[in-house]
Amino acid sequence: MTSDMATKTPVTPRRSVVETGKRALWRGVRRWESALVVVLIGALIFGSSERPNFLSPMNFFYTGLNMGEIAIMALPLTLIIMTGEIDLSVASMLGLSGTVMGVLFSNGWPIWLAMAAALVVGALGGTLNGVLVAKVGLPSIAVTIGTLTLFRGIAVILLAPRTITGFPLSLTKIGVVPIQGTQLAYSTAIFLVMAVVAGVVLHATPLGRALVAIGLQPEAAQFAGIRVNRIKIWLYVVSGVVCAFAGILLTLKNSSVSYDAGTGLELNVVAIVLFGGVSIFGGRGTVIGVVLAVAIVGALQQALTQMNVQPEVQNIVIGVLLLISVVIPNSGEAIRRIRDRARRHASTPSPRNSPNA
Amino acid sequence: MTQSSAAPLLMVRDVSKSFGPVAAVQGVSLPLYAGEAHALLGENGAGKSTLVKILAGVHGADSGELLMDGEPVVFKGPAASRAAGISVIYQEPMLFADLSVAENIFMGRQPLGVGRRIDRAAMNREATEVFTRLGVQLDPERAARGLSVADQQIVEIAKALSFNARVLVMDEPTAALTTVEVGRLFEVIQTLRDQGAAVLFITHRLEEAFASCQRVTIMRDGRSIRTAPIEDVTIDDIIRSMVGRDLDTLFPKTATEPGEVVLDVEHLCRGGVFDDISFQVRRGEIVALAGLVGAGRSEVARAVFGIDRRTSGTVRVHGAELPNGKPLAAMNAGVALVPEDRRQQGLVMEMSIDQNVALASLGRLRRFGLIRRSSERELATTWAGRLQLKFSRMGNTVSTLSGGNQQKVVLGKWLARNPSLLIIDEPTRGIDVGTKAEVHRLLNGLVADGVAVLMISSELPEVLRMADRVLVLREGRITAEFTRAEADEDSVMRAATGQSPVVAA
Amino acid sequence: MSVITAPAPAPTDRPVSRLESLLRARELGIALAIIVVFGLTTLNNHAFAHAASIQQLLNGAALIALLGVGETLVIVTRNVDLSVGSVVGLSAYIIGDLFKHNHDMSVVLGFVIAIAVGAAIGAINGLVTTVARVPSLVVTLAMLYIVRGFDGVIVNGKTIDPDSIPTAFTAVGYRTLFGIPWLAIIVAVVVAAVGYAMRSFRSSRDLYAIGSNPDAAELAGIPAGRRVFTAFLISGALAGLAGALFLALHAQIDVSGGSGYELTVVAAVVVGGVAIFGGSGTVLGAALGAVLLNTINQALVASKVSSFWNGAIAGGLLLAAIAFDRWLSLRVARSLQSAEGAHRDL
Numbered sequence A: 001m002t003s004d005m006a007t008k009t010p011v012t013p014r015r016s017v018v019e020t021g022k023r024a025l026w027r028g029v030r031r032w033e034s035a036l037v038v039v040l041i042g043a044l045i046f047g048s049s050e051r052p053n054f055l056s057p058m059n060f061f062y063t064g065l066n067m068g069e070i071a072i073m074a075l076p077l078t079l080i081i082m083t084g085e086i087d088l089s090v091a092s093m094l095g096l097s098g099t100v101m102g103v104l105f106s107n108g109w110p111i112w113l114a115m116a117a118a119l120v121v122g123a124l125g126g127t128l129n130g131v132l133v134a135k136v137g138l139p140s141i142a143v144t145i146g147t148l149t150l151f152r153g154i155a156v157i158l159l160a161p162r163t164i165t166g167f168p169l170s171l172t173k174i175g176v177v178p179i180q181g182t183q184l185a186y187s188t189a190i191f192l193v194m195a196v197v198a199g200v201v202l203h204a205t206p207l208g209r210a211l212v213a214i215g216l217q218p219e220a221a222q223f224a225g226i227r228v229n230r231i232k233i234w235l236y237v238v239s240g241v242v243c244a245f246a247g248i249l250l251t252l253k254n255s256s257v258s259y260d261a262g263t264g265l266e267l268n269v270v271a272i273v274l275f276g277g278v279s280i281f282g283g284r285g286t287v288i289g290v291v292l293a294v295a296i297v298g299a300l301q302q303a304l305t306q307m308n309v310q311p312e313v314q315n316i317v318i319g320v321l322l323l324i325s326v327v328i329p330n331s332g333e334a335i336r337r338i339r340d341r342a343r344r345h346a347s348t349p350s351p352r353n354s355p356n357a
Numbered sequence B: 001m002t003q004s005s006a007a008p009l010l011m012v013r014d015v016s017k018s019f020g021p022v023a024a025v026q027g028v029s030l031p032l033y034a035g036e037a038h039a040l041l042g043e044n045g046a047g048k049s050t051l052v053k054i055l056a057g058v059h060g061a062d063s064g065e066l067l068m069d070g071e072p073v074v075f076k077g078p079a080a081s082r083a084a085g086i087s088v089i090y091q092e093p094m095l096f097a098d099l100s101v102a103e104n105i106f107m108g109r110q111p112l113g114v115g116r117r118i119d120r121a122a123m124n125r126e127a128t129e130v131f132t133r134l135g136v137q138l139d140p141e142r143a144a145r146g147l148s149v150a151d152q153q154i155v156e157i158a159k160a161l162s163f164n165a166r167v168l169v170m171d172e173p174t175a176a177l178t179t180v181e182v183g184r185l186f187e188v189i190q191t192l193r194d195q196g197a198a199v200l201f202i203t204h205r206l207e208e209a210f211a212s213c214q215r216v217t218i219m220r221d222g223r224s225i226r227t228a229p230i231e232d233v234t235i236d237d238i239i240r241s242m243v244g245r246d247l248d249t250l251f252p253k254t255a256t257e258p259g260e261v262v263l264d265v266e267h268l269c270r271g272g273v274f275d276d277i278s279f280q281v282r283r284g285e286i287v288a289l290a291g292l293v294g295a296g297r298s299e300v301a302r303a304v305f306g307i308d309r310r311t312s313g314t315v316r317v318h319g320a321e322l323p324n325g326k327p328l329a330a331m332n333a334g335v336a337l338v339p340e341d342r343r344q345q346g347l348v349m350e351m352s353i354d355q356n357v358a359l360a361s362l363g364r365l366r367r368f369g370l371i372r373r374s375s376e377r378e379l380a381t382t383w384a385g386r387l388q389l390k391f392s393r394m395g396n397t398v399s400t401l402s403g404g405n406q407q408k409v410v411l412g413k414w415l416a417r418n419p420s421l422l423i424i425d426e427p428t429r430g431i432d433v434g435t436k437a438e439v440h441r442l443l444n445g446l447v448a449d450g451v452a453v454l455m456i457s458s459e460l461p462e463v464l465r466m467a468d469r470v471l472v473l474r475e476g477r478i479t480a481e482f483t484r485a486e487a488d489e490d491s492v493m494r495a496a497t498g499q500s501p502v503v504a505a
Numbered sequence C: 001m002s003v004i005t006a007p008a009p010a011p012t013d014r015p016v017s018r019l020e021s022l023l024r025a026r027e028l029g030i031a032l033a034i035i036v037v038f039g040l041t042t043l044n045n046h047a048f049a050h051a052a053s054i055q056q057l058l059n060g061a062a063l064i065a066l067l068g069v070g071e072t073l074v075i076v077t078r079n080v081d082l083s084v085g086s087v088v089g090l091s092a093y094i095i096g097d098l099f100k101h102n103h104d105m106s107v108v109l110g111f112v113i114a115i116a117v118g119a120a121i122g123a124i125n126g127l128v129t130t131v132a133r134v135p136s137l138v139v140t141l142a143m144l145y146i147v148r149g150f151d152g153v154i155v156n157g158k159t160i161d162p163d164s165i166p167t168a169f170t171a172v173g174y175r176t177l178f179g180i181p182w183l184a185i186i187v188a189v190v191v192a193a194v195g196y197a198m199r200s201f202r203s204s205r206d207l208y209a210i211g212s213n214p215d216a217a218e219l220a221g222i223p224a225g226r227r228v229f230t231a232f233l234i235s236g237a238l239a240g241l242a243g244a245l246f247l248a249l250h251a252q253i254d255v256s257g258g259s260g261y262e263l264t265v266v267a268a269v270v271v272g273g274v275a276i277f278g279g280s281g282t283v284l285g286a287a288l289g290a291v292l293l294n295t296i297n298q299a300l301v302a303s304k305v306s307s308f309w310n311g312a313i314a315g316g317l318l319l320a321a322i323a324f325d326r327w328l329s330l331r332v333a334r335s336l337q338s339a340e341g342a343h344r345d346l
Helices: A017-050 A057-082 A090-106 A111-135 A140-159 A169-175 A186-204 A206-216 A218-223 A228-254 A265-275 A287-306 A311-346 B048-056 B078-083 B101-106 B120-134 B149-162 B179-194 B206-212 B235-243 B297-305 B327-332 B342-346 B353-358 B373-386 B403-415 B433-448 B460-466 B489-497 C018-044 C051-076 C084-101 C107-131 C136-155 C167-174 C182-200 C202-212 C214-219 C224-250 C261-271 C283-302 C307-343
Strands: A163-165 A256-258 B010-019 B022-032 B037-042 B063-068 B071-073 B086-089 B167-171 B198-202 B215-220 B223-229 B261-270 B274-282 B286-291 B312-317 B335-338 B421-425 B452-456 B469-474 B477-483
Touching (some): A057 A090, A057 A186, A057 A287, A090 A111, A090 A140, A090 A163, A090 A256, A111 A228, A140 C261, A169 A228, A186 A206, A186 A228, A186 A287, A206 A218, A206 A228, A228 A256, A265 A287, A265 C136, A287 A311, A311 C107, A311 C136, B010 B048, B022 B037, B022 B048, B022 B215, B037 B048, B037 B206, B037 B235, B048 B078, B048 B086, B078 B086, B101 B149, B179 B198, B198 B206, B206 B235, B215 B235, B223 B235, B261 B452, B274 B297, B274 B452, B274 B469, B274 B477, B286 B489, B297 B327, B297 B335, B297 B421, B297 B452, B335 B403, B342 B403, B353 B373, B353 B403, B373 B403, B433 B452, B460 B489, B469 B489, B477 B489, C018 C283, C051 C084, C051 C182, C051 C202, C051 C224, C051 C283, C084 C107, C084 C136, C084 C224, C084 C261, C107 C136, C167 C182, C182 C202, C202 C214, C202 C224, C214 C224, C261 C307
Parallel strands (some): B022 B223, B037 B198, B037 B215, B086 B167, B167 B198, B286 B452, B335 B421, B421 B452
Antiparallel strands (some): A163 A256, B010 B063, B215 B223
């Protein structure tokens, strides 16, 4: 339908309400990240208030260690959500890849080969997701609930009810010591590098622009020559491989793996991505926001753990954070809508000159 | 036929509405008489849509009043407006695809039987009654999914009737209809008028206003400029009122000498959609694909460009065959497609102007794999200037632009790639008269520079004025080809509707 | 442009409600599948058809089917409720704890409280989704966390064991009527009642409208906020009821009760023919979907296939179901369009 809210042409260029609203949205994206920075600082202060040495390098190491795998999985998920899709199978792939690696290793395979096989499994799983979503055209939430169950189920078939241990010490040390000369956990360092790559790709490359276009208006993206299906398939393959990699990391870190590794983690990952300001509808969000979200959740969890608060309370905190993260941006509009409706029901415009709303 | 005696059924008196600092509608007055079809004309941005929304009860007027049967009425919401007897049928029919036709008509008011449960038999019966009143036939139990646009409109009109609507407002109802369906719509409007309803008919097609309406109101810049019986105005009068200035020529055309073949389509076929399509487009010529809506023209364009996969046949650009179903390959070969649906296919509405202009050229704007924002901005500014785009800030989203300016952004996006073949689907649909002329001037300029243009248009005057050759499609086949000299309204329409055997020129 | 007034076109009639009959076929298809799976398994293992086995079948599916009813209402409106599993656990524990400390609390009161707890959470879900216009995926995901966390806090590592629960209550879990477990009867009654309501009342049809075309629903004056809120309220209440039945069935509850149910419910509902994007589907289909999934699970056990295969098969089934749905809707769309083309005469 023709928009009558267009900027007046050409004599009096004026700002329309729609324009202000939309521009405010763009400003809002940056506003969200700024808010996250404030929350992060608040979380750090909160943590320090209980433990004076909260900001110590050792705490940073442990926080990074605990969040590592979730953080890594959040990056490809961010890109997938940007295109308007979702991947709920991330944690199951993490479990499956660890399982595959463990089973092969315990059958005598060299550890590097077992790891490579796990990555291949990740790629295969990602391809399954990608093909079903992009080529066959099935809704991604349903597909990835299916593959979530499928991957977990295969892990069960392969390993239940055993647990595999005995991984090479040279590798499992990543779960115990930081990188030589720093207090950076290996998984933290990997995450940071990946975050930079993801950030550059999303915000500064044509591919990233394509992702945003796909999320905002998939048809227009296709008409502009963007290969939507191919990109989506590759995103899912990357997600599969990255989650498999996270599974390898988790297994080595814990120096063991069982069939239910990572159960339920997918919701953590989704929560962090959404809390980071990425819109569930696609097309909006930043990598820096997700990084901040990881930091905030990590800091809060670390602080709460050190205060001997139960993990369940930490769940409540994450849930509330998630709620706040989506309610607040919408609240301005919601209040305006309620006010509008109340005004319409209350008043009746007088015939001649009623005050301009 | 003029209603001189009775008071208007619905009187819009001095209505104004502003959104923030923008006055969308200012002091508009308009009488709607029972039994009359009233055309509402005006360029984009003139305030027609806002006025419609006020009538629909979606917005409340800031000042002025609405009078039904002489009594002032105030609508607190769409339900109140409907209850008062005003029904609005929007350009895009809003049906529930998963529900049945009858349920679509009676949603929220399904007839109840014992124990307040829905009486489906009664509902279907009443739906059939309404269809009979309209003189059409549709199965009330079928799902709304898959209905043609024309049939969807019929369902919307049936819904309006079932509300005992006395005023029907139709917003651009003919935009997506075939000529036959337009005819059926006009018959339905006549039936409604005979039953005493008033119809407010918003259209960009001046000829349709003359064909079906008895009174006309022209709006410009939020004001009602003139209201008059249709026989008292001419097309020139109308255009002058709409634009506020005289346009000496609407559709300028300069002659050019066509060069080598750019596009060569042979036996192109897409199962169930079109068959055995063969044609060529040469440098410097405009070839128009004419025909009724639904004949398959846009589908041919999409298959040529690669958005849809073709079943068989070849597409050659500069002699080289294009692979099947790969738009990127077509783009690299120098093909550009300005699509039919601006808002869904042509633009990413929530991206900014410069991002939209750059969307098809990102590869070129790269350095070390990264997008250079400065180059992007430069590209957009260059084309905005060349196309005389009217905007306030490059960083604004394209949703803030008028239809004509949005089309310029789409054009800018594709012209930035320097294409050798421009396929343009409905170049001036939903665009004001002034910008229309600019677009036509632009196309002429392009062919003068040696670009080949394949134009799809449902507006015969546009086709006849612009095209060097006219290919007529009917039901997925080319039924006629005319040169510029041979083409006239009559022959093209005959070929498009298959009314007489066609002799190829 | 010359406007040609043509004679009225040929009547555009269609075979009566082809789509509706296809939809009804879905429920039939699932029922058929259940019978087939049941039959094949019984051939292999006669004990599968014994009363005890069938009762176990019904009981196993009952809770998911019950949750499926509420989930259907929500999904039909183009939303989703991921908090149902945690609500089950919470309400089960709350009344379990109440029973433990008030051993002579009435059974009915126990049910009422469980339903109320669920309804309260459903109300929060509904409020945030409709007033704050937050996507329900996010809201119910957050509530899942919050409720699970809250549950963990009040459970605090304890367990309610069978001794704490009055036998009158657990009777609901194992008593039968003519061989059919009370549990199954209760759920069947709920399915029948809600299913009937979904077909016959205006406010329920509004739910379908909202999911099918939210913009059109708003224009039609449908109070979408109120309807969606009610859908979430009912979903929560039924989850609370499921919690009570869980306690009755298992006679014990700890912190992990009900966890993971939400995804199983969504799978059952989708298999049962409820479109994930809203606008269509029936509670009967959802319930049958739950029964089918459970039947397959039990069939595997009865056929001596390792129960470890359950997950993989459930996942594969879900993928097959949505792929089939898509194929079906493409077929229907194509056949409707070609019928259209046939009538495009002049």
